[in-house]
Amino acid sequence: MAKMPPRLGIAAADDPAAISIDEIAHALGTDVEAGLSSAEAARRLQSDGPNVLRSAPTTPNWRKLLAQFQDPLIYLLLVAVIISTVAWLLEGRPGWPVDALVIALIVIANAILGYVQQARAEHAVAALQRMTAATVAVIRDGDPIRIPSDGLVCGDLMVLSEGDAVGADARLVRAAALRVQEASLTGESESVHKEVATVRGPAVLGDQRGMVFKGTAVAQGTGRALVTATAMDTEMGEIAAMLESTAEAPTPLQREVGRIGRALGIAVVVIALVVVVSTFLISDIRGAADIVTVLLLGVSLAVAAVPEGLPAILSVVLALGVQRMARHRAVVKKLSSVETLGSASVIASDKTGTLTKSEMTIQRVMTASGSTRVTGVGYTPEGSLQHQGAASPTAAVLAEDIVVLSGGSLASNAALRQRDGQWEIQGDPTEAAFLVAERKLGLTERRIQRFERIAEVPFTSERKMMSSIERDHEHGDQPVVITKGAPDVLIGRCTRARVGMAVVDLDDDLRRRILDDVTELSDDALRTLSVAYRPLAAGEDTASAELLERDLIFVGTVGIIDPPRPEAAVAVEEARRAGIRVIMITGDHPGTAVRIAADLGIxxxxxxxxxxxxxxxxxxxxxxxxxxxxxxxxxxxxxHKLRIIDALQADGNVVAMTGDGVNDAPALKAADIGIAMGITGTEVTKEAAKMILADDNFATIVEAVREGRGIFNNIRKFLRYLLSSNMGEVLTVFLGVVLAGFIGLAGTGEAVVLPLVATQILWINLITDSAPALAMGVDPETEDVMAHRPRRPSERVIDFRMWMGVIEVGAVMAVATLATIDLYLPGGLIEGTRSLDNARTAGFTVLVFSQLFNTFNARSETVSAFHRLFVNRWLWGALGVSVLLQVAVVHLPLLNAAFGTVPLSAGQWLVCVGMGSAVLWFSELRKLFLRWWIGSHRSSAPSES
Structure with a gap:
């Protein structure tokens, strides 16, 4: 068990559970009523440190940078550096070892890029963690405030309520029906009753009824407790100290990307070996330099073909997407949840506050003179009374309505106030509904001046009523009892009724009409409350509820509803359009639930x-x-909620589930995506959930699903781009070596026949695999992502059709590149007149432009590249930088020497751009065919019943 820290003035061996409250308070230097002062709390926080469990040591930046070199592909590049350096030394060190230097610079550039991308992802996740940090209520300077849990210090007076997470180990000084879930510490499934008690002698954790512990949750009741231990001094801290740090398991998407990388790596190594062997067989190897050139080509080809920056880009794209979700009021706690969110096929939503406004509103008032409709919804007191279609009720009806609404406001402990232009309530929402409706009549101030509360008979579940005893200043300070309660119970306590300005006996006919009114309201799924009153005689006993709540004068019944959010109906329709089923799970009455669900289109x-x-x-x-x-x-x-979620998942659904109370936590944890309410949700539900709605709005869930689908689409975009571009490089070199005799390469007199040299391949990899791919990861929607059904969990990220597209586009790139080389070389299929360096530079440039044009193709598999062409400014910026770098490598003498290039003429640049664009036109034709094929199969498919 956690002991009292020595700094508190009590021996470390002493157990706080066995020490009296006065001794604890004295040792902690705190007050059991007012808590610590803010200044003292700040001093202790500075001295003792934040209330957080010690995590794994932070990795130094230099280690993170070195980690970028710990990759098999980087090892290949380093081998290439060694090979080229050894060759340079064997040749007598002529000039600078250009190949080795260029490859080394590329390795360093790749490492820096990976480090920067990783840092951005970590910063994004850290920002999200700060947004979802737990908070606790404490008393400081005698006032209740809410602070982040990590700001707790020893001596703080915590205020505990149902649903709160306990922020630190603490000794109870007050408890009312307090029960705490301690399963995380003791394994005990039942909640533990807590009381202000001192244990005698050593006691196991489960028997320390006077203590609460960090990491547990309040299941019921309220209490106050003095913090005795924080951070690693807590019971939870002792457990954390014993645990080995475990790496987070990779997500399904990360696992698939890893499988793709491994499969592609094996395939490319095989191809590289074939190319190397073929080159040795075809070429006239004359020395060590030629051998090194061929080996460098094989190594470079293997490196270029595998998108080694893919994991870093994936992390950045997920992190940026999650940040966009946060701006839409949906806070995703883990990056891995994004891919699941986009696959949601069922949204199981709570009703109150999510689908509805959580603002109880009186819609109808039923009195002896008829029905009155109250316009306006929510807590904003804007609206009017309409009686049977008329603009305003008659004087008699209005008199009855005033008594109902003002009476309900008197028999209430709620408050309505305006703050910063927004109306808000304090207290029970149902009681507040009377205050709002009354204020619509403009009679609130008069009622406040007229009546003064003398006493109150609180609501009990047995009586189902609440009564307030008021002094009526307009009638000689006569006391009057005003009662609000369940209609069926309240009517039984009434003997008279208010009709207009008169009071009449409540005969059987009138009683039947009143009960019919209640039935009518209930049939409309409205919650009903009735109001009655009775003037009290002088000296009448007010201590007995039984005596007070009798011979009442019935006034009327109100119909109350929590109105649906206007935007929720639009969101439900959008979800249905996306193939997502919306279901409502609520503890409310079935009639009310069906009414709201029907209004929303569920x-x-x-x-x-x-x-x-x-x-x-x-x-x-x-x-x-x-x-x-x-x-x-x-x-x-x-x-029942848990059973519903289990059944939906067993039926193959990906379920997103919302909740706000402690009782929702098991279902939220079981759901594929647990969604907690940020405003009304308890700390326990926020901890169990994977996503938090900052505005408690159902429409935000649908918007988050849209964002999740968009993120997944963007991942497919840059995968399509990276794989097809790298396939182009592999096929260019492979076919260039195999077909060297057909395209004029074999007749150049070179000992080693290569369409591209190793440094050119690495350059292409550097300028096309980084910034453009990352820009595609933040690409706006190019197609309506909500027009498709949810992705099945078994569906692969890269399916057969996408693999075919990757191979086809890569082949077009290779053909365009090799055709350009043939165009300028003497011999081959097309007679040319240029040198090998000139032809190779042109082919090199065509392959770069092919990949840059391919960025537009990869934005969608079926939608034209010209659709919303200019919406992604980051992509255009990345392409602009890549073009400038390619111009530099072609025309700057220093780079000419490093990459084996020569300047191109203006005409050759035009040819290169034109040949590079071939991949764009081919993809447009392919997309046109796919759209026709998909459309024809949809039209011929049998309609679903």
Whole structure:
């Protein structure tokens, strides 16, 4: 067990659970009512450090940089440096070892690029972690405030409420029906009852009823506790100290990218060996320099063909995408969740606050004189009263409505106020609904001046009523009891009724009409509350609720509803268009749930909800079948939510589940994407969830799904681009060696017949595999991602059609490059007159431009490259930099020597750009065919029933 730190003035061997509260407070130098002062808390935080568990030591930047060199492909490049250096030494060190220097510079440039990309990803994740940091309530300077959990210090007075995560080990000084979940520490599944008690002698953790511990959660009740240990001094800290750090498992996407890299690496090594062997057989090897040239070609080809920057680019793209989600009010806690979010096929949403505004609103008032409709929704007091279609009710009806709304406001402990232009409530939302409706009449100030509260009879679940005793200053300070409660109970306590300005006996006919009104409101899925009152006689006993709440005068009944969010209906329709099924899971009444679901378009009007009791009555097979067809679940318990999620997942769905209460945590953890409410959600649900809605809005979920799909599409874009471009390099060298005799390379008199030299291949890899690929990772939508059904979990990121496209585009690049070389070389299929260096430079430039043009092709497999051509300014910037670098390598003498290039004429530049664009026109024709093929198969497919 965690001991009292020596700095508190008590021996470290002492157990805080066995020391009295007064001794604890004295040792901690704190007050059990006012807590610490802000200044003292700041001093202790500076002295003791933040309340965080010690993590693995931070990797120094120099180690992160060195890690960029720890890759098999980099090892190949380093081997190339050694080979070229040895050759330079064997030849008597003529001039500078250009090949070795260029390759070394490329290795360093790649390492710096990878380091920068990794740092950006880490910074993005760190920012997200700061956004989702847990908070705790404490008393400082005598006032309650909420602070980040890492700001807790010994001596802080924590305030605990249901759903809170306990931020540090602490000794209870106050507890009311407090129960804490300690399974994370003790393995005990049941919550533990806590009380202000001192243990006698040593006690195991589970028996320390007067202590709460970091990492546990409040399941019920409230309490206050003095922090006795933070960070690594806590019980959780002791466990953390014993654990070995474990690396996070790679995501499915990362695993597939790894498989692609390994498969491609093996294939390319084989191709490189074939090219090397073929080159040796075809060429007239005359010395060590020629051997080194061939070996460098093989090594360079292997390096160029595998997109070694892919993992870093993937991390950056995911991190940037998650940051965009955060700007849309959806905070994703882990990068790995993004790919799952885009695959969601079911969104299981809570009703209150997510699909609805969580602002209880009175829509109708039913009195003896008829029904009045109250316009306006939410807590903003804007609206009016309309009676049976008229612009305003009659005087008699208005008199009744005033008594109902003002009476309900009096029998209430809620408050309505305006802050920074926004109306907000304090207290029960249902009670606040009366305040809002009353303020729409403009009578609030008069009611406040007229009545003064004397006493209150609180609501109890047995009575189902609440009463307030008020002094009426307009009637000689006469006391009056005003009662608000469930209609069926309240009507039984009434003997008279208010009709207009008069009071009449409540006969059977009038009682039946009132009950019919209640039924009508309930049938409209409105929550009902009735209001009654009675003037009290002088000296009448007000201590007994039973005596007070009798012989009441019935006034009327209100129909209350939590109105659906206007944007939620649009979001539900968007989700359905995307092939995502939306279901509602709520603890509310079935009628209310179906009404809201129908208003939002989740179900058709008149549909049925499945209740918790009905779920219990179904066996597993029947339940699975019911889940396939039921979209509204009402009056459900936590176990039912978990069973629903399990059934949906067993049926092959990827489930996103929302929740805000402690009881939602198991279902959120079981769901593929658990989504916690950022405003109303408890710390426990936020911890269990993978995503947090900062605005508690269902529409944000759908927007996050859109963003997730867009991120996944962008990953496919840069994979398509990288693989097809690298395939072009491999095929260019391979076919250039094999077909050297056909394209004039064999007749150049060179000992080693190569279409491109090793440094040129590495240069292409450097300027085309980095910035353009990264820019494609942040590409805006080029097609409507919500027009497609969700991606199946078994669906590969790179499917057969994409692999075919990669090979076809790579082949076009190779043909265009080799055709350009043939165009300028003497002999071959096309007679030319230029030197080998000139022809090779032109081919080299064509291959660069082919890959740059390929960025536009890769933005979609079927949509034209000219669609939304200029929306990605980052891509155009990256292409501009790449073009400038290619111009430099062709025309700067220093780079000419390093990369074996010579300047090109203006006419040759035009030819190179034109030949490079061949890949664009080929892809446009391919996309046109794919659109026709997909359209014809869709039109011929049988329609779904």
């Amino acid at each position: 179900v058709e009007p008149g549909s049925a909800a499945l209740t918790g009791l009905q779920i219990d009555a179904l066996d597993d097979d029947s339940f699975v079948e019911a889940v396939r067809h039921t979209s509204v679940y009402a009056r459900v318990a936590p176990k």
